Structures are given as C-alpha cells and as structure tokens.
Amino acid sequence: MTTHYLVLSALLFAIGGIGVLVRRNAIVVFMCVELMLNACNLAFVAFARQHGNLQGQIIAFFVMVVAAAEVVVGLAIIVTIFRTRRSASVDDANLLKY
C-alpha cells in the first residue's frame, strides 16, 4: 500500500521540481515549492502509517509550520518586488550577481 503513496509523492515532487525550474512567475514557483513540501509530507505520513508510530506525522507538522512561515516571508518579498518593478517574473529580479 505504501508504494502507491510513495509513487504519488514522487510524482507530486517531480511536478513541483520541474515547476520551480521552468516557470518564471514567482507566485507559480512559490506554489511549486509548496507542492514539493507537501509531497514530502505525504511520504512522511505514509511511512508513519506503515511503521505504526507518530514520528512521521510530527515531522509533517513541523514541515507545515516551516512552510507557513516561508509563505509569510516569501509572499511579502514577492509583493514588495512586484510593487517596485511591476513584474512578478523571477528572471527580472537578477541584480544580485557578479
């Protein structure tokens, strides 16, 4: 049974990863990151069920807390960038370089 969950989790993770790499819109990239996090959560919960203990579920909660905090900071940054540049493309915000 766990295998199905893991396959789903891997698929979601792959979709999220590809989304991060290929999409330009910062909001979409952001959502893809969330997708990857939730794919991990799914894997954790599936393993927790398989082993019959709560450790995986506890980790999943930690991940959610971190993801929530990340969303707060990340969205704030995106909104600020959008206000100054009128653009949410991650390729436009490329000043921090050599």
Next chain:
Amino acid sequence: MEPAEIVQHSGGVIGASWLMIALPLLGAAILLLTGRRSDRAGHLLGVAMSLASFVVAVLVFFELIGLGADSRRRVVELYDFLPSGSLDVKMGLLLDPLSISFALLITGVGSLIHIYSIGYMAHDPNRRRFFAYLNLFVAAMLLLVLADNYLGLYIGWEGVGLASYLLIGFWQHKPSAAVAAKKAFIVNRVGDMGLALGIFVIFTTFGTISYAGTLPLAGNASTGTLTLISLALLLGACGKSAQVPLQSWLLDAMEGPTPVSALIHAATMVTAGVYLVVRSGAFFEGAPTAQLVVTIVGVVTLLAGAIIGTAKDDIKKALAGSTMSQIGYMMLAAGLGPAGYAVAIAHLIAHGFFKASMFLGAGSVMHAMNDEVNMRRYGGLASVMKITWITFGLGYLAIIGFPLLSGYWTKDGIIEAAMEHNQILGWLAVLGAGITGFYMSRLFFMTFHGRRRWEEGVHPHESPAVMTWPLIILSIGSVFGGAFLILGNRMFEFLAPAVGRPEEAPTVHAISTIGLVTLAVVAVGAVYAWLRYGRAAVPEVAPRGSFLTTFARRDLYGDALNEALFMRPGQWLTRIAVFFDNRGIDGLVNGLAAAIGGTSGRLRRVQTGFVRSYALSIFFGAALLVGAWFVVGNL
C-alpha cells in the same frame, strides 16, 4: 709580585665614591630633562658637577693613599644588579691605584675642558645640550674605569660610545658630522662585539665576571682560553682606542666641536682600550701570543698614526693622527706586561695633559681664525696669540720628548721597556718618535711661525680668560707631569698593588744611551720640519705631492680598504637579498594572490542572478548526492 688582594670596604669617602659617577650623571639628566629652561645656567651646572666629581676623586685618592700600600684595592658594594641563576652580578666600585689614576685624569682634565667649553661654545644656541653630553661622557667613562666587574665596564663602555656619538654629531646639521658620528658608532660596534665575546668567555670559564673572582684566578685557565679572552678583549680595545685595524673613525671624529676632540683624545674614550688591557693584565700575562699581538698592534698603530699626521693640513686631523700614534705607544707598553703597565699609564696621564692642551690650543686658534682648520692658511700666529702660543708650544715640546718635559720621561720609558723586550719593537718605536718630532714640528711651525697666510678679513685675537686658564693649567701638567710620575718610580710603586710588579724595579736614568739616540732622531725630524715649514715658505695650496704623500693623506687607504673589504661586499649582499626578496619571495606571494584573484574572477561569473539557474544547480547537486549515495550504498 702579585697584585694586592681585593677587599670589601664601607664608609668613609671611599664608601661614597659612587658620587663621582652620580654627580655628572645627575647633571646630564637635569640639563636634558629641563630643556630650554636651563639654557641660561646650564653650562655652569655642567661645570659644577664635573668639578664636584673631581673633588670627590681627590678625596678618595687621599684616603686611598692613607691606607697601607698592600690594602689599596677596595671594593664598595652598591647593590645586587643582576641576580639571575648562575650569573649573579653585584654592582660595585673598585677603588685601586689604577682606577683612581684614571678617575683623577678624567675628572681633572675633563673639568678643565668643561670650563674651556664655556668660552668656546659661548655663541652656540645649544650650549646646554653640549654640556649635558659632556657630563654624560664623563659619567660613562667613570663607570667604565670604576666598575668592579666586566658588566659594569661594558655599560660604561657603551655609554662612552653613545656620548661620543652624540658629541661627534653635535652639529648634526652638517652631513659630514652626522656621517662621522655614525662611522664612529659603527666602527666601535665591531670592537664592542669583541669585548662582549670576551666577557662571555670569561663567564663560561670562571662562572663570574667580577674582577675579584676572575683576575686572581687567571692562572687556573688554560693558555688557549686566556689567549681567546685576551684577543677578544684586544679587539674591543682596538675599537675604543682607535688602534689598527679599527682606527678609521678617529680622524673623522674631528667633525665634533674641538673640546669634544680634546675630551675624546685626552681624558676619555681612547684611553679606555689601554685601561682594559692593563686591567685585564692577568689574562694577557697568561697568553704570550696575545701579548705579542698587543705589542704589534701598538707598533703598527704608532707608525700609522705618525705617518698620517705628517700629511694632514687640517690641524685637528694632524693632532688626531698624533693621538693614534701616542695611544699606540701606550698599547705597546701595555703589551709588555707588568714592566710596561706603569709607564703606559704614566704616558697616558702625561698625554692627557699635553694632548688636551694642544687640542684646546688648536680650538683657540680656530676660534681666532673664524673656524679655519687648514694650517696652510695659518702662520705667524705666535705674535698675536701669546698665551696660546706658549701653552701649545709646551705641549708640543712635551709630546716630541724635549728633555725634562713630560713626554721625555714617559715615552723614553716606553721605548726602553720595548727595547729590553724586543729590539725590533724598540727601534720601530724610536722611528715613531722621529716621525712624531717631524709632524708635530711641522704642525707647530705652520701654525705659529713663518709668513702670515691668513684669509682676507681674518683678525686673530687671543681667546678670553675662560679659555686660556685651562690651557695654562694643562701646560703646567705637560711640563712637570712626566717627571713627577717617572722620577723615583712613583707611578710604578703606586700602581704595583693594582697591576703587580716585576721582580726588579726599572731603573730611571735622566740620560741613557737609548734616550740620547731617541733625542737625536727626534731632533733630525724637528730640524727637517723647521727647514721645510719654518724657514721655507709654505704654499697656501697643498702641492700634489708624491705617491707616499697621497698614501698618508688618504689615511693609508684605511677607508678604501674598509670599503673594498666590508662595505662593497655588504652592499652586494644587500642587493642580492633585495633581489631575492623582490623576485623570489614577493614573486611567490604575489603570484599566489594573483592566481587566486584570477580564478575567483572567473568563478564569480557563475553568480548570474537568475534564481532558476541556482535552482537547477541545487537540483543537479541533489541528484549527484543521491546518485553517489546509491553507488556507495551498493558497494
């Protein structure tokens, strides 16, 4: 007879003999620390401190005379200077006939030079500083001769070096004076190294560096060790006393004000080497080779100095050559062992008087001639500067050994002692006396007699009383000093408790065969000088002269030799070192920095600023890690 035993002493004037050193040192400290505020009375304070030191020395002398001849070696403990493990140096003063003779000469002649300087330096804005340095010089020299251990001597030795540096370079706005001061200091460093090595060997051999703990035990050490110690000490003595091969600084040291030259040449500094050799006599007596080297150095220097003196037109440099030569005589005598010590010290004291008298006389002449030093522009000064002429003349007669004057007794004593020891040394010393007769007469006639060859607008006049009185007192010393010290073997008997004495006392003749021969040789030199420089006209511009004249004018190529042997190779060495540093070490360091800089310059191009490319690299990194984990996990 062995030297007397060194005994502890406390109380009395001898117990307070540290005042001799402390007073001039205090004077120097006050004058230097109060600065311009003491400008007005500074010179008086300097003179007062020097005179007070002289008074203490005289009182100590009489108290020492009051003691029995065999108990005249007293050590006054002052404090524990260096208690460190096996080296425990107790600072103390050794009062014995040898050290008190030096102390009297240093403070006595030194005080006269102080007084003279009041007049000589009257118009110098830095007169106070000058007196501070003079006091420092006297204090350092007194520490040198009074200390009861080699470390104390070394401190005084270095103090003298410092004071001479400050005084030779007193007019440091003149580049030549600054260079001369540096030269004196550096050449002295070479000698100081010898002295330091000697003291190290003394310590490893005897486990202590006090005179009381080493000199009486010198017989316990092997001849080889004693030779090593003696030669190292001799190197030190050569540096301070301007003996060949470390003589080159003395002639340049004439850049200092003339009273400094008098102080360096008559009372302090150059006598230190002779003191060291005589004080360490016990070591030298156990090392015949070293004694032979001392006598050879003495003879070579006395001839070299005399030859240099014959060709110099600068009055001070001619006198400097004569100092070298006379110190050479003293070294020769000091190398002869107990037979020569007394006469070496007697000549040293007599020389202190007549050389101070002549240097100060030369200063008086320069004072009158607008600081002209070229004797070819002097001449005929006898009629305008009567006192200077007479006092200088007495000093001149004393140095060439005119019958019954100081030099006659003391220099003949040395020549006779040398003759008894070794015929060759004796005859070379006689030859030196002849050359002395020539160059001193040349100097005297060129300065005071013959046609007046003065520059336009020079109006010579006699110097003020503050300058002439020291000259008069010194010339009295140059007339009677030698006879007083030599007749009745006075110096010999007085010094015996300090330096020991041979079985039989030397016999003193007023007239001896060797004395007559010497006198004849001197007369030949003097008459020849009179014919060439007294009767005949002296050209105002020096003639080119022969190869030998050039040789003597160039200080026997001593400087050229030093430059070729030490300076040039030294410069090459530094050039090689600089090249290696620039190209080798700097190249390596700079190359490494450039390589890292260049690499990072290329590497920073990776930072594109595109978030997605960073994400891609993270992705690849993660993929790599996972792949590696699979590979390792399957091994």
